[in-house]
Amino acid sequence: MNLEFSPEEIAFRDEVRTFIEENYPKELKGKGSREDLSKEEFLAWHQILGEKGWSVPSWPVEYGGTGWTPTQKYIWSEENARADTIMPLPFGVAMVGPVIYTFGNEEQKAKHLPGIRNGTVWxxxxxxxxxxxxxxxxxxxxxxxxxxxxxxxxxxxxxxxxxxxxxxxxxxxxxxxxxxxxxxxxxxxxxxxxxxxxxxxxxxxxxxxxxxxxxxxxxxxxxxxxxxxxxxGWTYAKFLLQHERSGIAGVARSKRGIERLREIAANQLDNGKPLLENKDFADKISQLEIDLTALEFTELRSLAGESAGKGPGLESSLLKIKGTEIQQRLTELVLEAAGNYASPYFRGFPEEGGNTFPIGPEFAHQAAPTYFNMRKTSIYGGSNEIQRNIIAKAVLGL
Structure with a gap:
């Protein structure tokens, strides 16, 4: 597989990067995707992408898709992860949207697809x-x-x-x-x-x-x-879940997460030395990067298959299993790097006026909540145990 970008692909990457830098809402920078965001904040970038025509890159062109190649979709994911944007939520774009344009009638398509594309309907x-x-x-x-x-x-x-x-x-x-x-x-x-x-x-x-x-x-x-x-409905439900599982993998976001983890480990001291110099901790990061690289190749093959007209198949289960395991290991390592400062019950001491102030490095403040929240990723979209059963039945005939 050739991983070198062509001049046209580099130009596309620059176009995407410039568009994000110039159009991503300033008030959302640094917030990431959190459950405490308002409805308007969740939808802001989605609506900007809808106006640009970039909100549903994986949809067929006749329903508003971009017609991008697998490499362009890969670049799109990479650049949004790099900028830590709040991407369109999957429930419309990646889940019910494909069900409607694949199995719905013309009236349903006309009624519901525009609102999904434009980010006006949640x-x-x-x-x-x-x-x-x-x-x-x-x-x-x-x-x-x-x-x-x-x-x-x-x-x-x-x-x-x-x-x-x-x-x-x-x-x-x-x-x-x-x-x-x-x-x-x-x-x-x-x-x-x-x-x-x-x-x-x-x-x-x-x-x-x-x-x-x-x-x-x-x-x-x-x-x-x-x-x-x-x-x-079971037929349509399975179709939807295959699309959902492919998106859960979150390869580009995990790559950015490992970059942040390396930055944390380079600055966090362990017995007077940077944590990154701790061989055991450095080995854990390296193994995580190796696993993520293997997952990235699987995702690229899946994208190539979709562009050739093949729907998500067993790759969606593989992506879901490995992607969520990597996400969880990543939060575990951040928690390990934070040490005692990550305690969910140790956020700060009361000060005058009843205010509290966080203690320790800034990255540690959300380490425990993020760790707890990410326990769910191996369950939703069909638990990883169920995904292994699906693979066993289809590949091994068990």
Whole structure:
């Protein structure tokens, strides 16, 4: 594989870099992607990219995609990671959008795709339930046909940032008599402002409000919001999850994370010497870089396959497993570098007026919350154990 950029690709990289430098909102610089951002802050860069025509680079050109090559998409990810931008959230762009343009009818495409592209409509995902997470097909939320509406009742959980949601895509059981639990499930679009729909916050162990419960009580949804065929939702759900898993890998962001880790280790002292001179710690960083490089090649092969008209396949499971493991190891090493200063209960001493001031190096202040938050990455999008089962069945025939 030739990893040298052509003159045209270098020109594209410079164009992207200049555009980000000149157009990324100044008030967002240095914030990264955090759950405490406002809805407007989350969507600001997305809307700028929508105006430029760069918000959905992986979509087909006829639906607003850029037509970029795999290398251009790679450069795009690299440059955004380098600038630490807040990228368009995946729920619309990488998840429900591809489902709509692949399986939806023309009316649904015309109604929903522009808002996803432009960042004017916030989408939420209604998949997991209290008793149906990794075993998603065991879901119990029902959608009963009543004339030209479905009446939906049930509960969804871990619904990320649903407090901002305008629309949601929900898996509902429309045929409770189906012989197999994967059958009888439908994929339905729901207005999040519908009467009977309630969003309740779940405060995570790091103290953030990132996820929610969504309760649906006699929520009436027009039948026209059904995607594809009734009782075929499992097919669309699997298609969506393949796209989601590919995006979870986060190779470019992890590369930037390792660069930051090296900077931290070069400045953090360990027995009077930079931590980076500690052989054991340096070895851990090197092994992480090796694993990330291998993952990067897998991602590039996946991008090349998509450009050749192949949808995400088993590579999405491989990317998801290894990508999330790398992300978690990265936060563990930051936590290790921070040492005692990373204690989540040791943020500062009370000062006059009731204010508190953080103690220790700045990077340590978010080390523990980030570590706790990243425990979830190996679970969402289908747990890593489930991904290994998928690979075993497809490749090994087990």
């Amino acid at each position: 989408w939420s995902q209604g998949y997991s339930e209290p008793g149906a997470g990794s075993d998603l097909a065991g879901l119990k939320t029902t959608a009963v046909r009543d004339g030209d509406h479905y009446v939906i009742n049930g509960q969804k959980t871990w619904t990320t940032l649903a407090q901002h949601g305008d629309w949601g895509f929900f898996l509902c059981r429309t045929d409770p008599t189906a012989k197999k639990k994967q059958e009888g499930i439908s994929f339905i679009l729901v207005d999040m402002n519908s009467p009977g729909l309630e969003v309740k916050p779940i405060i995570t162990v790091d103290g953030g409000h990132e996820v929610n419960e969504v309760w649906l009580t006699d929520v009436r949804v027009p039948v026209e919001n059904l995607i594809g065929e009734e009782n075929k």
